[in-house]
Amino acid sequence: MVKRGRMLEGNLAEFPFPSLVGALMSAGRTGRLWVRSPHLEGEVYLQGGQVVHARVQAGEKALEGEEALDLLAGLKRAPFRFEPETLPPRTTLLGGLAVPVRLAEAQAVWQSLSLPSDWGYVLRLPSQGGTAELTPEALKVLAQVEGKRIAEVLAAPGVLRLARILHTLLGMGALEAVPVVEVAPEHLLVLPIYGPGHGIAYVDEALYAAWARAIRHGFRLRVTPPGTTLEVRPRPNIPGRLGLLEEDLKRLRLRRGDKVEAVPEV
Amino acid sequence: MDILTLNEYLNRIVYGFPMKLVFLLVGAYLVIFQIRWFSAPFRMMRVSFSETFGAIRERAYGFGGQITPFQATMVALSATVGTGHLLGMLAAVLVGGPGAVFWMWVGYFFGTGSKFAEATLAVHYRRRFADGSVSGGPMYYLSRGLPRLRVLGFLFALFAAVAAFGIGNLAQAGAVGGALTPLGVPPALVGLGLALLVGVVLGGGIMRVARFAQVVVPLKLLLFLVAVLPLLVLYGGGIPEALALVFQAAFTPEAALGGAAGYSLYAAINAGLGRGIFANEAGLGSAAIAHAQAQVDHPVRQGFWGVTEMFVSFLVTSLTALTFIASGLWRQGGSAAEAAQALFQAHPLGGAILAATVAVFALGTMVSWGFYGEEAAAYLLGEGVRWPYRLTFAVLAFVGPLGGLEAFLAISDTLNGLMAIPNLLGLVLLGPVVARLVYGFFRGEPWVPPR
Numbered sequence: 193m194v195k196r197g198r199m200l201e202g203n204l205a206e207f208p209f210p211s212l213v214g215a216l217m218s219a220g221r222t223g224r225l226w227v228r229s230p231h232l233e234g235e236v237y238l239q240g241g242q243v244v245h246a247r248v249q250a251g252e253k254a255l256e257g258e259e260a261l262d263l264l265a266g267l268k269r270a271p272f273r274f275e276p277e278t279l280p281p282r283t284t285l286l287g288g289l290a291v292p293v294r295l296a297e298a299q300a301v302w303q304s305l306s307l308p309s310d311w312g313y314v315l316r317l318p319s320q321g322g323t324a325e326l327t328p329e330a331l332k333v334l335a336q337v338e339g340k341r342i343a344e345v346l347a348a349p350g351v352l353r354l355a356r357i358l359h360t361l362l363g364m365g366a367l368e369a370v371p372v373v374e375v376a377p378e379h380l381l382v383l384p385i386y387g388p389g390h391g392i393a394y395v396d397e398a399l400y401a402a403w404a405r406a407i408r409h410g411f412r413l414r415v416t417p418p419g420t421t422l423e424v425r426p427r428p429n430i431p432g433r434l435g436l437l438e439e440d441l442k443r444l445r446l447r448r449g450d451k452v453e454a455v456p457e458v
Numbered sequence: 459m460d461i462l463t464l465n466e467y468l469n470r471i472v473y474g475f476p477m478k479l480v481f482l483l484v485g486a487y488l489v490i491f492q493i494r495w496f497s498a499p500f501r502m503m504r505v506s507f508s509e510t511f512g513a514i515r516e517r518a519y520g521f522g523g524q525i526t527p528f529q530a531t532m533v534a535l536s537a538t539v540g541t542g543h544l545l546g547m548l549a550a551v552l553v554g555g556p557g558a559v560f561w562m563w564v565g566y567f568f569g570t571g572s573k574f575a576e577a578t579l580a581v582h583y584r585r586r587f588a589d590g591s592v593s594g595g596p597m598y599y600l601s602r603g604l605p606r607l608r609v610l611g612f613l614f615a616l617f618a619a620v621a622a623f624g625i626g627n628l629a630q631a632g633a634v635g636g637a638l639t640p641l642g643v644p645p646a647l648v649g650l651g652l653a654l655l656v657g658v659v660l661g662g663g664i665m666r667v668a669r670f671a672q673v674v675v676p677l678k679l680l681l682f683l684v685a686v687l688p689l690l691v692l693y694g695g696g697i698p699e700a701l702a703l704v705f706q707a708a709f710t711p712e713a714a715l716g717g718a719a720g721y722s723l724y725a726a727i728n729a730g731l732g733r734g735i736f737a738n739e740a741g742l743g744s745a746a747i748a749h750a751q752a753q754v755d756h757p758v759r760q761g762f763w764g765v766t767e768m769f770v771s772f773l774v775t776s777l778t779a780l781t782f783i784a785s786g787l788w789r790q791g792g793s794a795a796e797a798a799q800a801l802f803q804a805h806p807l808g809g810a811i812l813a814a815t816v817a818v819f820a821l822g823t824m825v826s827w828g829f830y831g832e833e834a835a836a837y838l839l840g841e842g843v844r845w846p847y848r849l850t851f852a853v854l855a856f857v858g859p860l861g862g863l864e865a866f867l868a869i870s871d872t873l874n875g876l877m878a879i880p881n882l883l884g885l886v887l888l889g890p891v892v893a894r895l896v897y898g899f900f901r902g903e904p905w906v907p908p909r
Binding site for chain 2: 381383384385386387388389427428429430433437447448449
């Protein structure tokens, strides 16, 4: 935590949210604690060491009061800043001991769950089908979360209950959390690779490493044309090329030297 | 025994019939047991075309070499397609009869194994230097692939560096002078032009040599077509008969040629194999120096370019031979030069097209051999020798059209033949490496260069 002028700033990774709020309360501070992650923005107002207002905004969804505190308690990594002497727009919390108690309970719940630390990950149904027994509540959540970011899903009334359901769904494989990949497409020339097997695309080691660094998750490759997804593997000495096995060349009706667009997909 | 007598003795050995059989056997060993063309001939053919003609439209992206596989093949072809494809081919038919063409094809077929192995090994064992340049060829694959027989690499480099001055330079410059002097160009002027051109092209390193080859090889082929097509049209009716004669005379020349004097089965095989081996330089190892420069992700890909080089050479020699046989002029005998003059008398452009073709063929050969010699010399004496070598090469290019230095030419001719001995030995011993690379290539495995 750094003290710059009269402002405090740091990261929740180093100073967890419940401890931070507890410290500000003990010091009897007045002001606004502002937390901002790429997909979520939150603010907590203190007045004379009492937490009087909390608000969280994730996309178009917003939470206030205790629900907002519950959500902020689960944030594992996000920069924060405390702006002293900023007054709250309104009051949504009564202050007192209820706030630290609520935060401690929420922290205990979050610690028992294993959700991805990056709430910018998008939730989706797994590509390979399977059977699973779900409660009506879990089924309802499952039906609503496809394609949404974790932050957006959690920013709804019943934060901790939703977090538990997500934890269960992710744990049983009924749901996948994947990062949103924003990698520019690569224009590559097709290079035949002679050998057995199919469904594998080879790219140069350097390109593969760059993609892996940007994505930090397992990924496949979408090749256009013809618009198919293939497993991707690194191969030395093929810069600017997309190595495709003979069987895939036949199946995809591609031939040596054809120009294709390759985009990694999670 | 003086040096010239010794040279003559060695020359008879390196260009003799037993040596030709060695070339053939090494090629057959590689084709049948290591590369195994016959294991899946149609697939091999399809891949070969896809990897070469199918890849011409692509641009390479720095796979680790300096020039594209196509350019590397152009450099090799620039050296290979020389006067031997015209005058040498006519001489082979004159000596061995039409049956020589069949045996030449046999030489070409098994030569594909040697050429494929040379190009593959050249890339596999090439050296990459800190400045991004690449060097390779038999001297590298012999010394790196056979560390206990490193001396073979040194011997090859020594033979190549000296031979390049003679058969790669003086003889070619002499051929250019011989072609242009009758048209009224003074030999000294031809020599000066050649010296300047060769100096400028070699001075630019492999990139400029490749750019030059990229222009000169298509020009060679164009000139060749301009020279041969009218004759093919003229004698086209005789081509089926010429083809039939090639096959008949291949095994029973005496019967097929109606008792024509001097033609025997031995003469047909000897002359034919000579063309099928020395015209395309397969087994000699020279072309591998050019192939080593190619930007490829796997050495086997360049091996297929080696086969393409053979294919182009095969087309040129075969068209020359068939036209000559169809013309019936081979029955008149005489020297190759006289036969060429007689053949091209029927051409609308007369002897001028022959002169131009010979001159361009020889010029291309000179430049590529200059590069081969320079690489060999740099292997022996280090990078510092490049510019002195280039300057000496340019000076000899000036001397070539003026004549003289016959003794040196004779020695360099022998050294050229001697290049094959370490190279063929290396191809046999490194055959299993070629087999492993081919196996890996067709299993989709990436290439792992040796340390």
